[in-house]
Amino acid sequence: MNEHVLDCFGEACPVPLVKAQNKMKEIELDDILVLQIDHSCAMKNIPEWARKEGYNVEVEEIDDGEWEIIIEKNK
Amino acid sequence: MTETSNAESSNVKTSSIRRSSSSQRGSRRKKAKKNQIPYGVALFIGLVIIGIFLNLKSEKLALFWVTGISFGFILQRSRFCFTASMRDPYLTGGTSLTRAVLIAFAITTIGFTAIKYGAHVQGLPVPGMSYVVPISFATIIGAILFGIGMVIAGGCASGTLMRVGEGFWMQVLSLVFFVIGSLWGAHDFGWWKYNFISKGKAIFLPDVFGWGGALIIQLALIASLYVFAMKYEESKNQ
Numbered sequence: 001m002n003e004h005v006l007d008c009f010g011e012a013c014p015v016p017l018v019k020a021q022n023k024m025k026e027i028e029l030d031d032i033l034v035l036q037i038d039h040s041c042a043m044k045n046i047p048e049w050a051r052k053e054g055y056n057v058e059v060e061e062i063d064d065g066e067w068e069i070i071i072e073k074n075k
Numbered sequence: 076m077t078e079t080s081n082a083e084s085s086n087v088k089t090s091s092i093r094r095s096s097s098s099q100r101g102s103r104r105k106k107a108k109k110n111q112i113p114y115g116v117a118l119f120i121g122l123v124i125i126g127i128f129l130n131l132k133s134e135k136l137a138l139f140w141v142t143g144i145s146f147g148f149i150l151q152r153s154r155f156c157f158t159a160s161m162r163d164p165y166l167t168g169g170t171s172l173t174r175a176v177l178i179a180f181a182i183t184t185i186g187f188t189a190i191k192y193g194a195h196v197q198g199l200p201v202p203g204m205s206y207v208v209p210i211s212f213a214t215i216i217g218a219i220l221f222g223i224g225m226v227i228a229g230g231c232a233s234g235t236l237m238r239v240g241e242g243f244w245m246q247v248l249s250l251v252f253f254v255i256g257s258l259w260g261a262h263d264f265g266w267w268k269y270n271f272i273s274k275g276k277a278i279f280l281p282d283v284f285g286w287g288g289a290l291i292i293q294l295a296l297i298a299s300l301y302v303f304a305m306k307y308e309e310s311k312n313q
């Protein structure tokens with residue numbers, strides 16, 4: 001199980017989403033993607049997309065206005 | 076929607092996803108968060124004081140102040156994004172925001188019809204008729220330019236303003252060029268109006284179909300778009 005961290009601080013929507021989509025294709029099964037964002041809208045559309053794909057998703061607020069979205073490639 | 080907020084509220088240390096030990100990177104940068112409530116209280120008092128001050132000058136200004144703040148607050152809390160409503164169907168196959176916008180259109184259709192019909196029945200001039208303008212190539216060109224711009228900038232007008240208020244600095248840049256673009260557009264608008272827009276014919280639906288007919292046709296169109304959005308989302312999820 002590997003963990004991949006994608007730094008998307010300062011990127012506006014939809015860049016974090018597109019990066020996440022591409023990265024999820026690359027990584028192997030059971031890997032985890034940690035997406036670091038500070039754009040509030042990305043916090044809505046990335047979990048929505050990932051849940052729709054059937055992945056496990058967690059959102060953690062690591063600081064004021066900064067979040068980590070943790071996506072598990074479980075399928 | 077609820078799922079997202081659940082995940083947000085139960086944020087710390089309840090992660091069901093097992094993260095490797097190296098992943099404590101995330102927690103390492105976690106510092107004690109500042110309590111923002113005092114700032115919030117100070118801001119609220121400031122807003123009320125400015126509101127009272129504006130009300131002394133003119134009631135209209137105070138109304139704009141209150142509606143503007145409410146609008147921004149609702150946009151921020153709901154993450155209502157017009158850009159995403161047009162972009163996400165293509166990008167993620169999700170149409171929840173698209174359908175939210177369609178519902179907003181339906182509500183405004185009913186509200187504006189009520190206001191305009193009310194004025195019409197009383198024999199007053201119908202308000203907002205200056206916005207009934209011909210459809211032309213300028214509309215299409217403008218829509219395409221605006222669409223490209225808002226996706227690159229990561230937000231439409233309201234989204235950009237809201238994000239600047241949230242403190243997202245990159246979009247201050249969008250705001251600067253948004254202002255420049257608007258001024259430029261206003262400067263050239265006369266030329267477009269003379270050469271393209273005024274050549275078309277302005278259509279006000281109630282003139283053509285009657286007030287009831289126009290309302291029903293517009294709502295039916297919105298409803299069919301809503302159904303189309305739902306079907307589209309289903310087909311994308313197959």
